[in-house]
Amino acid sequence: MIALFIVLIVVVFFLLIEVPVGFAFGIGALLYGYMSGTDISFHAGFGYTQISAFSLLAIPLFILSGTLMGASGISDRLLNFVNSFVGRTKGGLGAVTVITCAIFGAISGSASAAIAAIGKIMVPRMIREGYPPGHATALVAVSSVLALLIPPSIPMIVFAIAIRESVAKAFLSTMIPGILLAIIYCGLNFWFLRNNRTIVVQPKLPAQETVRQIAITGKQASLAILMPGIILGGIYSGIATPTEAGAVALVYTLFVGILIYRTLSWGNLFNSTVEAARLTGAIIMVLFFLFVMSRGMVLAKVPTQFADFLLSISDNRIVILLLINLLLLLMGMIIDDVSGSVLAAIILLPVTQSIGLDPIHFAGIVGVNLGLGNISPPCAPLLYMAGGVTKQPLSTYIGPTMKFLMLGHLPMVFLVTFIPELSLWLPSLLG
Amino acid sequence: QQAILGHIMDSEHIFHHVSERFMERLDELSGGSFAVDYHPGGDLGDWTSITEQVAQGAVQMTMTYNHSELDPRWDLSVLGYVASDWDAAQKIYGPGSVMEGVYAGIMNDLGMELLGIIPTDFAGFIVRKGKAVPVNFPEDAAGMKMRVPGMPMAIERYNALGFSPVPMAFSEVHTALQTGAIDGRAYSPPVEVPMFSDVLEAYVFTREHFEHTFWVANKAWFDGLTDEQRGWLTEAADEAVSGSWELAQSQSAKWLAEIEAGGVDVVELTPEQQEKHRALVIEAEYPYMENIVGAEIMDQIRAAAGTN
């Protein structure tokens, strides 16, 4: 345990000096092998075997389809459609951002795609109409997490594989929390802006005209709106496995982008595809070294020792659940969601088993917590990405972000922890 | 001396019972000087990965299945209709059998020492909820999507039986049964049925092959032990393995009862149905296997199986 503690400090040190997450864990794994005297000779082979798993194929497929959706303008059409409903009320554009992120989440597995696709369009538009820039950026950052909570979701794929549970069930475990959170963020958005005087609201259209706008933008977006049906319908009706659904989504995007919308040019397609491959590499590299690190910990029996330690603090279920949440929160602060999923699975699974926690409920807790971790500093990739896309300094949006998190996401973490039905009800319908 | 023993099964599985017996006896024999670092439950990776770790010496011992990527001769272990009942199975695969020698040679070529053959059970296939249960082959199987392990021989067999064989990763099987992406899973011994109970209509217990598994050690490590240590190890392993036949047979009955208690029908073929099934399997598999292992071994198997 002391060796692990030292290694943890070393890993955090390297994380802080901007060593890529994967390499920091690689360094940690070697050091840990050395200190604990366990085998490291198979580390490379082990990481390689783990990432070659067939079920991980969903990751490149969902990343590629998400990237191409952005490149083919599918997200713009979704935005216009949602905008035709609530765009012309005070704070309406904010709600449009949240809702579009949620819908985009149902077709994309990654939150960064949501920021790139929606943030780039919505934040300038909101600022132009007088929204405080910090509020606009924060809203995009916190809503992008909805893309992780609403299936498909890459961290959930990884987590399900790590705990050897059904990917389809793990997907559903964060769906209701995701939808609830979308509603809460819409509400908070209106509430935070209630005394705002800078926002210029476009005049309301007559009811007839609004209906006409909805019809027009709806028609333009119809192929995009069909997409969640194709992906989730494909999975839950048995046409495709979650892995294959990623491929179906990709082919559909290619079809729509190249032949119908004609927005995917050859160069556009090549560049976006290479970009997706690169992003895939970035995520898989983290997984590679995490699997390696986890093998080191398993060889030294860390997970069982850790479970014993937690259970020695208390055997009260509520206390243990709170401790688990605290740990996930800390984990989320220092690392990204994909790493967090694997680590949580490996370190915490024995504890959750001994208190009899349903693995799918555990999936829900992990998903909601790590979604939060993605936007909670210091390691907050989504938060910085939002600032990067919208060209705002951290100081303008860190405050509003914290308000959204404290009043929205954090309470959701506790709801999901203590109301198992939020994560278990939908998967239970699968039989 | 310290060695890692890892496998993928939980504490209900015969691997665990054999392991416990082995560790207890080894501890007695060595007076505690030979310690086993025990990793059940697959925390060291899936079974193919643990097998590779043993072959390469990163882990010392495991209990494993036929890893045909490493050596296709290994598929002998799932050849259909070699043993007709438990007694025959023990004669063909048990301690001192011809097959034990054949397997020991294969393992040696891969840098591993065979410590023993552990029987699991006869195998059948499962059928998902809401699907008619096929019992006449090939006619009933038409259009049924049956998940098979990705081995050519498995695909040959299930094609011959009239199914549409679908290779699919094990991790996707449960969801795929649930949603209907596949209609069943082949190569299922009773012990691997209850984990799918919630999505199953029936278990067809064809006994189409006798699933047996391999307890292997890294050869370099094994050879590097002192004579005394090697003596303790083999004695403890032999005792644990010879006890495993009776244990496996009694567990089989227990698992079948559990399958029925889980609301899944256990279906047995009538003698006529069984004979048709058997003929199809043998016709598809034996020539294929002979290509890989040669006529000499196949003649021994035919003699043992009475399929001359």
Next chain:
Amino acid sequence: MTKDLLHIDSLDDVIGTSPIRPVPEHDRPPSPIHSGLGPVYAAERGIAWLMRVIMFLAIISLGLLMAAQVFMRYVISAPFLGIEELAPLLAVWVYFLGMAYCSRERDHIEGGMMTLVIKNPRLLTALRLLGSVATLITIVIFMRFAWDFVAFNYSVGRRSTYMRLPKVLWDVSLLIGLALMTFYAALQCLAEARALFITRGRGK
């Protein structure tokens, strides 16, 4: 020491607070950090182009293959049997070339917020160099064990179960990926070391 650091603040054109990349960006004038290695960088541009092409072909084929599988299984009830082997083959090439490409672009997932706390470019560069050296050593060690792993598979003549293709086709992706990452990590160390050296020279 403080004086030294103060001087360095005026050298933003050579070394700033943003990270240095292992290879010069194509459309920018080469900085002194990358000077003198022209042929290496030219060769590297060729390698990078090849990586992009392979990644493009592999990931698109992966998608089309998997979609074809859904169609074949669901619509014509005749699944393509080699898919469990071919799909991961394409994927591992995407994974390892993608990783190496991230090393090239310095685009890995990283967690640091060092620049929010440390404003001194030389200290930043020194710390990043420390990280890069540790990274380089780590990759080299992994490369060594990866070699053993692949050599074992090769020595037993390992072939995929269904299509009986040599596993080397899969395994080499691991070696090439790690080799490319080693290459870029070395260039990264070199660039950062030179940046540190250049600022010291000019600071005095």
